[in-house]
Amino acid sequence: MKHLLIKYVQPEDINNHVDPNFTYLTYGDSGSRGAILRNKIEIGSYIFFHTSYNQKEYLTAYFYVEKLLTKEKNQAEIANLIADSKNDDVVIIGNREHSKILSYPLPFDKRIVIKLKSLNIDFGKVERGEQSELKTISDSTRTHRELSEEEVDWLISECSNRG
Template sequence: MEHVLVTYSLECAEKGHVDPNFTQLVYGNSSKNGDIIKKHISIGSYIFFNANIAQSRFITAYFQVEKILVKGQQDSEINALNCDAKTDEVVVIGDRNHSKILTSPLLFDRTLIGKLTSYHADDAYFSKKTIDGRSELEAIKDKTLNPKIITESEKELLIELCMNRG
């Protein structure tokens, strides 16, 4: 089973576009990012969410996928949603019993991204970014701009690290 780690913008939420919606456990996406969800995510997969908060990157929540809705296939269910994700091509609904919003977000730094080998963010990667004048935060942002498929063992590591965080 495949899982994904996605970046979202707190700034968009502050401006009124709340997606992901952690209250309703709903996340939507379109275009190439929506295609990644459609091709790689299935019922039971996990989606981890990360955002830039106060000049650091954090994992703030995760959903275990309960339902996937696709425009053109489940339009009536999508239109019935009361959230911003309903404008997207693919909408994921999280399972209430196996999803978590972290009250103490998990720092997503060089050490953690290095443990997620799917990112290929080893010391050589960070050294090159430093030579290019990029900060650690910018280097992590470069790796997390697009949703990233992660392995089962990486999912298990993140679940374990998120325990006791809310």
């Protein structure tokens, strides 16, 4: 089973487009990013979300995928969503019992990244003083990144006491 780490932008930075929507546990995408969802995610996958805020990177939530909807197969169900993701070609709906919105976001820093070996992020530029840790992590995780089962288990345990 495939799991993803997904970077998102704060709604105020993109004309108040709320996606992912943590109230309705929805996330949607189109184009090549939508194709990644369609081809890699299935019911039972986990998706972890991270964003930049106040010059730091944070993991803010994860969804346990309950539904994977596509406009080709589920157009009516997508149209009835009360979320901005209804404008996307592929929509994921998280399971309420197994998804988590972190009341206390987890700093997505070098300590976390080093444990996520599949990301294979090189901190050489940081060590040489050429680039900040935030830029290194942010640049390396702009696209959807796959996570292993072990990494998912570890991240869930790191998020366990964060509300």
